[in-house]
Amino acid sequence: MPERVTAKEIIRQSSQGISVQPFLIRADDNQTYFVKGLSRALGAGLVSEALAAELGAHLDLPIPPWRVVDIPQELIDFSVMDNVRDLEGGPAFGSLQVENASDLLWAKVPDIPAEIKKRVLLFDWWIGNGDRGLGPMGGNVNLILDQSGALQVIDHNVAFDSSLTAEEFRMYHVFRDQLSAQTGELLARLEYLPMLDAAMADWGRITSLLPEEWVRRDSGHGDETEPTLEQRLQLLERFKEDQFWGQL
Template sequence: MMEPVTYKRKLEGKSNAHLITFSDGKDYVVKYFQSGFEKSLPNEWVGYCLGRYLDLPIPFAKIIEIPQEFSSQVPELAEMSKTPYQFASVFVPDCFDGHQAANICRINNYQSLAGVILFDYWLYNCDRTRKNILLREESPRSFKIWIIDHAEVFGGFAWEQADIENLPMSLIKSATHQMMALFIEDEQQFYEQLELIQTIPILLIEEIVTLIPEEWNVSKEEKKAMVTALVTRRNKELPDIMKHFIKTVYRPLHYCIKNLKNLKNSQS
């Protein structure tokens, strides 16, 4: 069984994330269950599992059991929740966040970008900021992108059942989505990703939600509501949201790009 070995440091942000080395020799970003953020770990788990199924660029993660003996020896962890189950994702080194990366000319794994945008709208992740992507430069001005931090899907880290039964259909104000849209070469990619989302087996969604630890205090009624919201939203609401995004965000951006290219060509 993988066990924590060395505590390194607390990471920036409000999600109570800590960098810990485990017995497999890898560093993990570990988020602890905490009062006031009761749904952040369930959100992370569901977001991770669905994102991995869709083959989105999301770091490997798992629910990890951390002995209380380890946490009690670290001042930063000593007052954390007594539940042994936390959420741990592999730390991706040598990356910039969206604020730090400059002069991005190419996203090497651009084929995933339409899927990321639809994924965020499906789960209503209104926290896809520039801090919640990682960019590793693989060649000059060419980057690989990862998506991280899904603590605020379903509209927030402290949602109640009524919240996820009425998730908004409006567009999310996200400069990061706009940046991603610039590198999507064909709007048909949105339709392909929508089809993939809609064909995820319902039994798989139910299994993912069922595996949320009891210690994270998600009731049976809330778990059922999560599944219902995911299935209903992908079939009835996501297609309309996608078309609105393409019309309002994607096409205007690419229209501007096309005009700029034509202008440059005419001046050359």
């Protein structure tokens, strides 16, 4: 179970993020987190964030640690910040702040090691994440560099998109330059399969981390939010099929 923390200060709303702009919050563990609330991101988005963070760890991806963040209603009520009501609705998702981070720019993409590019590319195809687009004219890359210049992988609230096509993915993904030598090769597939198998073997523990309020529509008593956990699992298990690898 990830440590559950309580917000004690709402610092500001981030300018990053298109569908959901998180709030920078200091919690009672004295760490700062970028927090997405249930009212705005909805349960499906918060489930996607948490699942992606846990699954990405099995691919050794540098995804910041996450926490379930409880936000006292009085903290929201006494704030004069715009959009602060986005944090209402129940437990929120918090991603540990990466200090002195900067956005990954197109000019810096060639500096990223090929191996991590391949793993990010595979990861996004696996979890149905089409929200990693970048080109010479810009885009929404959801990748940052820490103060040492190392890559950090963030923002997965729109992942698990079963409608994402191979054509879209190949056209827009920031690391599409790796596709020609990517995972369809036998040796690469053999390298990554154990990682994906291990992640799937951990599915029970991972899903146990999710607050009921994110998984159920009605405070634990309604139907599952969609995509359901079963639908997400079916999407992930595509890696067992040749077609999954052949489309890359």
